[in-house]
Amino acid sequence: MSGAVRRCAVGQVGATIAGGLNQAVNIETNQSEGSCVEGVERTAYLGCFGERTQHAMTTSDQAVETHGLRKLYGGKPAVDGIDLMIPKGSIFGLLGPNGAGKTTTVRMLATLARPDGGEARVLGHDLVREAAALRRRIALTGQFASVDEDLSGQENLVLIGRLLGFSRKGARARAEELLEAFGIADAANKQAKSYSGGMRRRLDIASSLVTTPELLFLDEPTTGLDPRSRNQVWDIIRRLTAAGTTVLLTTQYLEEADQLADRIAVIDHGRMIAEGTSTELKASVGAGALHVRLAEPGRREAAQTILEKALGVTVEFDSEPRRLNAMVPDDASAGHALAALADAGIAVSDFSLGQPSLDEVFFALTGHHTETETPVAAEAVSKEAAQ
């Protein structure tokens, strides 16, 4: 069984992943003999969804189950057959570059856009036929601030409370509670347009929690926030599962998905190109991205040979003439590799070992880089303006 699945993964994802996959197996083996087979299987599911969904499509402990979910805009697929399984009570990360189809997926699951194909059950409800019942149990914090900027923070929350059926008094009490917990109490009576980006985002999330939803959609909750505000939002998201809420968040940053999500799906051009836990994903990609800058550009070929030998993975030339990049299987091997360079007398001016960027994940999974250049971004902007 594991052999068959593994071949499938290698076949789909391409040769680049094969090296990573083998290392993932090695890591698991090193860590614990007993879980070796399981490790192989779970890793191998990356990029191999067809089989996976066939096995598990019937269980009801899933907050979201989709099969072949599709949405077309002007005849072109924005979401092109996505299979998701999101266990209740977990945080699920949808990772993808601009135009990948994250927002479209979320909007469909939150009953704002009608799917053009595929099946989807959210909290056991059919997306189209049982939309009204579903709306009582979900909440959405959209990509573009879904607060009313002309109203104060307090009024925003009271408005939602009244719409959800709280009495005037009850809605005010609930608003006060939330404002306090989210650190907005001091600015409760100021118009939301005067809030900082971080505060606005927190108000936005608080608006989704006026009644605690069973499933919460957060579309790029930290895009555009400074590091401190981002950390605050991360804190909030981690706490959301305390009451049993399932969270589906979208992001463009691997680090964010890694920090928050129990499982991650990587999507591009409306298709899912990988799915698994953060450990599985990174195992297939490499534990970290090693960037080395040489003192002399002339030694780059020699350095490449030495690094490839020490790391056992492909080492690429950067567009900058003195730099080399590689995905390393584990942190220790990066140390060995740098030592090998020093032994060979190749001077390194600086190096870094960090989380792979989304682009590096993409490259490792698909063999091509993300296309986040201007055309896609421009499209997204004009789309926003048009709505």
Next chain:
Amino acid sequence: MSTIEGEKRIAGAAIEKVLDTSVRPDPPGPLANVLTFAWRGLLKIKHMPEQMFDAVITPVMFTVMFTYLFGGALAGSTEAYLQFLLPGILVQTVMFATIYTGFTLNTDLGKGVYDRFRSLPVWRLSPIMGAMVADLQRHTISAIIVFLIGLIMGFRPETGLLGMILVILLLDVFALGFTWIFVTVGLVVRSSSSVMTMSWFFLMPITFGSNIFVDTATMPQWLQTAIAFNPVAHLTTAARGILDGTVDASQIGLALIAPAVLTVIFAPLSLYLYSRKG
């Protein structure tokens, strides 16, 4: 204007304390939802009272300018002309204000806040209906302001307060009918500036090509015929009649034909367009 910083550290534990999936009040009915959305409209007036100023500045300028510049020539005296003009100015005020319903709806739809409304378990059309109710409140306020300014300038309705209240009600009903056109335009057209342009293109001829400023008796025959079919002229005639105490049922009936027809056509159309959006 600077943004507010000074944030306290938020404690994760405090957030866990406010989460509880079991607290879930019974959902209110559609009417309650509409009224809540109407309250949202009132809050906007509270935060941006200058909107009301914008809505009445043009009619006030028209009233002052026409009364003192042309009043004597058109009606023999400024007092007599003001008596004639003010009901028409009210009609013009409310007609122009209906554009803003389509305009604000169009801008609102482009923002994330409508996505939130649409993800809530409320009657789908309640945000739109609420916005319309809020606009009626706005029309009522502008009409009251215009009346007050008229009274200061010397306007004296024969039928007094009751007449003025009836005229405001009639204007609201008429505006509601016309608003459906602009709601439809607001849903179909892409940018809010084209909503404005299209609406002006439509409103200019029917407000100026009417009996708002001058008695049609002085106009050429073909124009009189055209104005006889202009719903704005019928509304103006009815409003004048109510304030002078000379109105008859047929005048009011005539004034209400257009809003009734427009509602029958455009209400279902715009509600259909709205529910299909997304």
